[in-house]
Structures are given as C-alpha cells and as structure tokens.
Amino acid sequence: MHRAMLRQLKKYxxxxxxxxxxxxxxxxxxxxxxxxxxxxxxxxxxDKIFLTEKAICSSGIPALIPYSASTLDAKNRxxxxxxxxxxxxxxxxxxxxxxxxxxxxxxxxxxxxxxAFKISLxxxxxxxxxxxxFGYLSGYIGDEGFRVERGILLTGIVISCIALFYLVxxxxxxRLIATLVILVTIAFMGxxxxxxxxxxxxxxxxxDLLTMRLIETFKALPDVFLVLILIGMFRKANFTNIxxxxxxxxxxxxxxxxxxxxxxxKEEDFIRSAQALGLSKFRIFKDHILPLAISPVxxxxxxxFSSAILLESTLSFLGIGIPLDQVTxxxxxxxARYNFSSWWLAFFPGLMIFLTVLxxxxxxxxxxxxxxxx
Amino acid sequence: xxxxxxxxxxxxxxxxxxxxxxxxERDGGQxxxxxxxxxxxxxxxxxxxxxxxxxxxxxxxxxxxxxxxRKKIKxxxxxxxxxxxxxxxxxxxxxxxxRSTRLQALKASARKSSGFFFxxxxxxGSDNQYHHWWSSLLRGSFGKSYVNGKEATAVVGKAxxxxxxxxxxxxxxSFITALLIGFWLAKHAESRRxxxxxxxxxxxxxxxxxxxxTMMVIYFTTDDYGSWTNIFPSVxxxxxxxxxxxxxVLSNTPKFxxxxxxxxxxxxxxxxxxxxxxxxxxxxxxYIVTAYSKGLSQQEVLRRHALPNALFPLLTIFVGAIPxxxxxxxxxxxxxNIPGMGRLLYNSIGVADWNVVFCILMLTGFITILSYLLxxxxxxxxxxxxxxx
Numbered sequence: 001m002h003r004a005m006l007r008q009l010k011k012y013x014x015x016x017x018x019x020x021x022x023x024x025x026x027x028x029x030x031x032x033x034x035x036x037x038x039x040x041x042x043x044x045x046x047d048k049i050f051l052t053e054k055a056i057c058s059s060g061i062p063a064l065i066p067y068s069a070s071t072l073d074a075k076n077r078x079x080x081x082x083x084x085x086x087x088x089x090x091x092x093x094x095x096x097x098x099x100x101x102x103x104x105x106x107x108x109x110x111x112x113x114x115x116a117f118k119i120s121l122x123x124x125x126x127x128x129x130x131x132x133x134f135g136y137l138s139g140y141i142g143d144e145g146f147r148v149e150r151g152i153l154l155t156g157i158v159i160s161c162i163a164l165f166y167l168v169x170x171x172x173x174x175r176l177i178a179t180l181v182i183l184v185t186i187a188f189m190g191x192x193x194x195x196x197x198x199x200x201x202x203x204x205x206x207x208d209l210l211t212m213r214l215i216e217t218f219k220a221l222p223d224v225f226l227v228l229i230l231i232g233m234f235r236k237a238n239f240t241n242i243x244x245x246x247x248x249x250x251x252x253x254x255x256x257x258x259x260x261x262x263x264x265x266k267e268e269d270f271i272r273s274a275q276a277l278g279l280s281k282f283r284i285f286k287d288h289i290l291p292l293a294i295s296p297v298x299x300x301x302x303x304x305f306s307s308a309i310l311l312e313s314t315l316s317f318l319g320i321g322i323p324l325d326q327v328t329x330x331x332x333x334x335x336a337r338y339n340f341s342s343w344w345l346a347f348f349p350g351l352m353i354f355l356t357v358l359x360x361x362x363x364x365x366x367x368x369x370x371x372x373x374x
Numbered sequence: 375x376x377x378x379x380x381x382x383x384x385x386x387x388x389x390x391x392x393x394x395x396x397x398x399e400r401d402g403g404q405x406x407x408x409x410x411x412x413x414x415x416x417x418x419x420x421x422x423x424x425x426x427x428x429x430x431x432x433x434x435x436x437x438x439x440x441x442x443x444r445k446k447i448k449x450x451x452x453x454x455x456x457x458x459x460x461x462x463x464x465x466x467x468x469x470x471x472x473r474s475t476r477l478q479a480l481k482a483s484a485r486k487s488s489g490f491f492f493x494x495x496x497x498x499g500s501d502n503q504y505h506h507w508w509s510s511l512l513r514g515s516f517g518k519s520y521v522n523g524k525e526a527t528a529v530v531g532k533a534x535x536x537x538x539x540x541x542x543x544x545x546x547x548s549f550i551t552a553l554l555i556g557f558w559l560a561k562h563a564e565s566r567r568x569x570x571x572x573x574x575x576x577x578x579x580x581x582x583x584x585x586x587x588t589m590m591v592i593y594f595t596t597d598d599y600g601s602w603t604n605i606f607p608s609v610x611x612x613x614x615x616x617x618x619x620x621x622x623v624l625s626n627t628p629k630f631x632x633x634x635x636x637x638x639x640x641x642x643x644x645x646x647x648x649x650x651x652x653x654x655x656x657x658x659x660x661y662i663v664t665a666y667s668k669g670l671s672q673q674e675v676l677r678r679h680a681l682p683n684a685l686f687p688l689l690t691i692f693v694g695a696i697p698x699x700x701x702x703x704x705x706x707x708x709x710x711n712i713p714g715m716g717r718l719l720y721n722s723i724g725v726a727d728w729n730v731v732f733c734i735l736m737l738t739g740f741i742t743i744l745s746y747l748l749x750x751x752x753x754x755x756x757x758x759x760x761x762x763x
Contacts, residue, residue, distance in 0.1 A: 165426060165493050220739040222701025225719065229731065232723040310582055316586050318720060331527060337588060337709070340596050350585030358580035 016365065021359040028110055029117025036107035037063035038071045039245045066092055067104035069111035069327040077102040081344055097344040099335055103327065105344060109352055112329040115322060116356065119243060120308040124301055126247035127308075130253025131297065132290075138211035138255065139262030139293075140285050146193050149206040156189045208259075215252040223249050229310060231320050242321060246308050253304070257296035265289050295371040302364035306357040313353050329353050378560060402419040417481075425496045510651050516736070517729040526733040530715065533736070537714035538635055539623050540706070541699045548638035548645065549692065555642065560684075561676055572647065579643040583702055587636040587709040594632065633710045637702050641695055648691060656709025686757065694751030697742045 009019060042061040067073070071193060073094070075086045081097045096105040133174030148156070160182050167178035218226065230245045231237050265271060266289070274284045316330025329349040336346035378677040510517070516526040555575070656662065657680055665675045703716035711717075715734055724729040 041721060059596050080446075109484070162493070169427070220742050221735065222697045222738065224701040224716075225735070225738055228704065228719060228723050229735065232726065232728075232731065306580070313582065318705070318708060320724075333585065335587060336592065340592050343592060346592055348590050350589065352580065353582050353585060354580060358577060358581065361580050 013366055015366075018359065018363055018366065021355070022363070025113065025117060025356060025359065028113045030114075031123075032114035034063060036065040036067060036069065036104070036110045038066060038068045039063075043364035057154065058305030062249050065095075065104065065107050065110070066174050067094075067107040069103065069108045070325070071103060071107065073098060073102035073104070075102070078339070078342055081105075082340065097247045097342070099332070099342070099345055100339055105332070105348060108327040108332055109329070109348060111327045112332065112349065112352065115326065115328045116309050116312060116353075119239070119246070119312050119322075120305045123243045123246035123250070123308045124304050126243060126303055127304060128254060128297065129251045130247055130251040131258060134211050134251065134255040134294075135215075135262060135297075136285060138208040140266065140281075140289065141207045142209045142263075142266075143206040144204050145281075146207060147188050147202050148193050150201045151202050152189065153203050153205075156185045159185050195210055206233035211259075215255060218249070218252050223307075223315065227315065231315070237315065237320055238323060242312060242315065246311055249311070250307065254297055254300050258293055258302050260294055261293035262289055264291055269303070275308070295367075299364055299368045299371065302367055304361055306364070309353065309356055309360070386426065411669040422502055423439070423498055423500070425495050425498065456582070462685065474535070494762055503530070516733040518723075520727045521725060521730075526729040529730055530718065530733045530737060533713060533715045533718040534621065536712055537700070537703050537716065538713065539718050540630060540637065540703065541696075543630060543634045544638035544641070545695060547634055547726055548641040548695070551638075552642045552645035552649065556646040557676070557681065559646060559650040560653035560680075563650070572650065575643040577646055579640055579647075581639065583636055584640065584705045584709060587632070587706060590636060591709060592634050612752075629712075633706045633712060637699060637706050640699070645688065645691060645695075649684060649688060653680050656684045658682040689753055689756070690749055693745050693752075697738070700738055700741065726756070 003027055006019075014022075028035065031207055040061065057346060076094060076098050078100050079094060079098050081095060085093055087093050092104070094104050096109070098104055099108075163178040163181040163185070166174050167182070170178060205260045205371075221229075230248065231241070234245070249320050269328050273282060274288050279287075312321060313328065313330035313333070316328045317334045318330075319334060321330060322328055329352050332345055332349040333353075336342065336349075339345060514527060518524065518531050519526050522529075555571070559568050559572055653676070662675060664677060665679045670678070684708075700715070703714055704720055705716070706712070707714045707717035708720055715737075719731060719734050722728075722734070
C-alpha cells in the first residue's frame, strides 16, 4: 500500500526533498501531541496510563520535547537558542529559545504546524467542494443546460417566493413547511428541466452567466481586503470562521480552471455517445468528465495550500486570526515585532512559513509540468 | 445593491456611533439622543421602494428606533394576536419602552391563537433608505467616519496619497529591476550563474512579505545587533500638521525605501522569471534566425527583436500587479507604520468604522476594474490584430 502510494508520487516527478517535506508537514501536523508535550505520553504504574502529569508519573515514556506550546517556564524567559539556560539537563534545554513568557519556541512551532496543517487541509477540502459545485453549474450545466417550460418556471418561482415569505416571517411549523415547499419546487423543476428542447415557450436559467458574475464580484477586490472585511462581518475569528473565509476567497480560482476544462471536454464525441446511451447528467459528469478535468484542479489545490497557509499566518500576524491563546506561526512572529532583541522569535516561525509555502509552490509547479506531459 | 445590503447588515449601529461622536449628556438624555440621531440619519424611513410584509404589519416598522423593541413587535405581529392589542402596544412603544410584564402577558395569549397571516404589499415611493443611499453615493458621499466624525471620503483620500506613492514606487521599481534581471537571465541562459540566480528568484517568490518586513525592521532599523546594521531610519511616518501633503510625502522619502523594497521583491522574482521564459520562447522562432542572418549581434537581436515581442504576455501581469500591490499594502503599511489605505482598512475594521471600510472597498474595486480596462486597451494598442467590436 505504502509502496504503491510512493511509486504513484514518484511518477509525478516529485523529488525526495519534496516528499520528505510533505511527509514531515503531515506527520508533525497529525502527531504534534507526541512530539511536544509537557505530560508523560505513556506512564507505567499509576491509575492513568496515557498523558499523565509528570509529577504523578515516576517512570514512563516522555515526549520528544518536554514542553507543550503553552507551558510557561518562569526561569527561562526570553532566552536565545545559544545563550545560557537554567535547565536541569540537556533534555530540558530550549533548543530554539523561549519568548517573553518563557514558552518554548520549538514546541510553539510544532503546534503552529498542526494548526497550519488542519486549517489548510480543511479549507482546501471545502474550497474544492465549492469550486467543483460551481464548476459543474457554470461549465457543465452552462447557460442552456437548465431549460424549463415557461409555465412551470413561472409557477415555480411564484410558489418559491410565497414560501420564502412564510419562511422569513413565520415561526416553527410554518417555516418547516415553507422550506419543504421550496425544496420540492426546485426538485420538480430539476426533473422537468430538459436541455434538448429549444422550443419558444421554454426559458433557460443562465447558470454560467450568474456564476461568472459572482466570480467577478469576488475578484474585484484583493484577497487580503476581502478576508479583512469578511472577518469584520463575522465579528469573531475562530477556527471555523477562518476556514470558511479562506474557502470563500479561494473557490473562484478552482471554478475558473474547472470551467475552462469542462467546456473543452463537453463537445468531445465520447461525451455525446454517453448522452446517447441515456446516462444521467450527473453520472456523465462524475464518471466521464470529472476524472479528465480534475488535473488543473489538483494543481490549483497545491498552490491553494500555500496561499491558505499564508493567509492564515498573515491573519494571526495582524492579530485578527486564530484566538490569541493559540500559539501559531503568525502569533509568534507578531510577538517579535514588540521584542526587537529576540531575533529567534522572528526568524524561525517565518522560516517555517517560508519553507511550507515553498514546498507547496514547488509541488504545484511539478504537478503542472507533469500534467502538461513533461 | 450588494453594497447597500452590506452596509445595512454590518455589526455596528450607525445611530449609536453618531451619539458617541457627539458625546452630549451622558445620563438621562441617552435614549432621546439616540432617537434624534436615528431620525437624522434617515433610518426611520422604509428600506426599499416597496415592501411585502404580513398583513398585520404597519407601513413600516423602521419608525420605532429601538432595535430590541422592533424585534419584539415583529414577533408579536405574526403571533396571531387581535389587532387592537397590537395597535395598543405599538402606539405606546413609539413613545416609551415596552414594559416586560405586559410583553409577557401578550406572549401568553399569543400561544393560544393560530398565527395565520397573508402577504401584503406596500408602495413607498422614492422616499426610502435605498434611494437616499444611492443618491448620496452618486453625490460622492459615503457618510461620516464613526471615529472622528470626518467625511469618510476625506479620510480615505488622505490615506490614498501615501498608498499610491508607495504603490507607484514599488510598481516602477519592481518593473525596471525585473526587466533588467529577466533580460540578463535570458542573455546568459546557459551559464551556471544565471541558472543559480533563476533558482534564487524562484525561492524568493515564496518569501512571505510580513516575515521579510519584520526581519528588515528588526535588523536594519535598530541598534540591537550592532550599530552598523542600523542603516535605515526607524519606522513610522512623521506627519507635520500645516504642511501640504506633497511636501510631507517627499520629506519622508528615506522611510519609503524599505517598504517599497519589501513590497516589490515577490513581484520582481515573478516577472523576471516570466520575462526570461518569454524571451527564450521567442528566441526559437524563425524571425530570430532571419535577424541573425542579417548579421546582427546577439545583443541587438535580443534587444530589438526578441524583447518587444516577449513583453506582450507581460502586459496582463503588469495590470494584474496593481491590485496585488494594493492588497500587499495592508501588511507593509501595518509593519512600517505608514498611514496609508491598507492600515486604515485594518484599523477601521478593528473599530468597526464601516463607512470608511465601505469607501475603501468601493475605491479598490474601482481601481481594480479600471486597471483591467487599462490592460485591455493597452493590449489592443500594441497588438493590431485585436480590434474591439
């Protein structure tokens, strides 16, 4: 299994350095608990076996770094990596120094990696899902794909509007019924829709046009501005909001690439023959179009990871990202702005961001070369 | 339209802000002040040209200034109570706050009735908030800043000067440098030194601006690492009141060196690499062979024939760099403490000064669209094959 995966990755032409970097990022992201923890990982003797306080546990397996990201070491505040430290043994040394509260920088970086990993992964999953959905609407359904008879369309819109009215002003059961009515109406129009009939008394809903206008609205502002404004509107930035915001900002890129690819594929003969065989629209999209159109999406996703990590750390750096009690790369870098003499607080977290961004950019370049057939 | 929805739904009450700016009597008059501010801002008018509400609603609920009260009455109106009770509650609500005991009683009786209602249509004419919002927008007014009560456009205008100075500076600097580097890279494409520089540029492209800027500030503007590294003046712009903005900008020029450098490094790396690739592509085309066979030197072929054609695809990048630089201004301005648009946006969002935020939003969108238009026009100008229909 692992070997097959490795072979597949090698096939894309990734270098060993890239693979090691990727595995390190994922590994540290998943297992940060085991790497840096002030508690004992496994304890022999005593009631609690896993993650026991050091004081209770006499013998056991400690973590690689005996500090959590939030552990305060009052004896070693603001010490550099090369300066004298008041520690009982080399094992307890702060290898990359500490900040003004005495928190270990290396443990902070490991915690930051896990945050960056989680946020970028979840944000990109959401981005790709939204991107593919809108790509399907604008590229595959297009301006002409959703054609409904005029009477049905008008009746459907009127019914939906009335239901929407009760949804807004009603309470309890009224709302439930209104929601159901809207869903049923849309489903009914979906069933009745037919892209083949071009008669005069049918109207099409221009999904392509609508999606492209939506994308243009998003693209009229620089990403950073958009993110700042969205944060202001959400009032409070937390883990979920940041992921949502990144996905909202990034999806147009995926949709645009996917749309261009789908439009090219849609006119191919094998798609027409699939249509002639009577396969459903969704099934043609899922089985015949998406596997061929996915390559630009993969490339855009690789670049998306780096921009998601950059956005997240920029937000933490500006002090409006992940809540302040969480230690991330951005928050450490931010603390360096008020503490000029501690160079290690600025250098190492920035280096982590830089290396991760470089890693994903180079992965993206490699993938795009591969798909172009080099 | 989206702008209006946005400005109505932001999490800050404009009337509260207006009361806060004015100060006024702190105790007692609070509610009265609020009501006056509410009326002054025209928030008592209907939202749109028409409204579609349950038949139990009055013409507009916006005449009630208290937000919580409005919400409670909305609930009452759709609860199926008899109309006379609600009217009674409504008339008293306009003058004073609904007493909670009476509300409790009303709610208890509400539970018994069915709560059925049907839609009713009201036409409000042009005296509505949407209409007034648009007309003030067309007159160039975005409302007042919630922080100091100045016009939002004036606040943003002042900030725009700093941002455009830095933006134009980094645009010029990055393009000239990138052109030189890219040209050099293409000329010595086979040499090891050029290959090394190419790789370095690739790596530079991934450097986060805020890291670079922070490191620069720490090393080059302070004495902490030996006085010989303290090359540049410390961050922060000195704003001298009384002098014209232009002299202020010019007198602060040494402080712009670092921000401009940080803001343009990634752009330089990107464009130089693109130019190199573009020139190398051109060099493989037949007209280059013709040029060589005429007896021109390599330098001349590159400069006279390959470069102009290689600059074509860079036009779109040139135009795309304008919104990028505006976006990058947030971090650079915050770190280097420059009172530009990016920092203004950051601060305004921090204190929920939505009128200023909205003004910046519209301005940036306008600049972006304008720059895309400029790109299209330039493209048609240099490429005679493209004609606008």
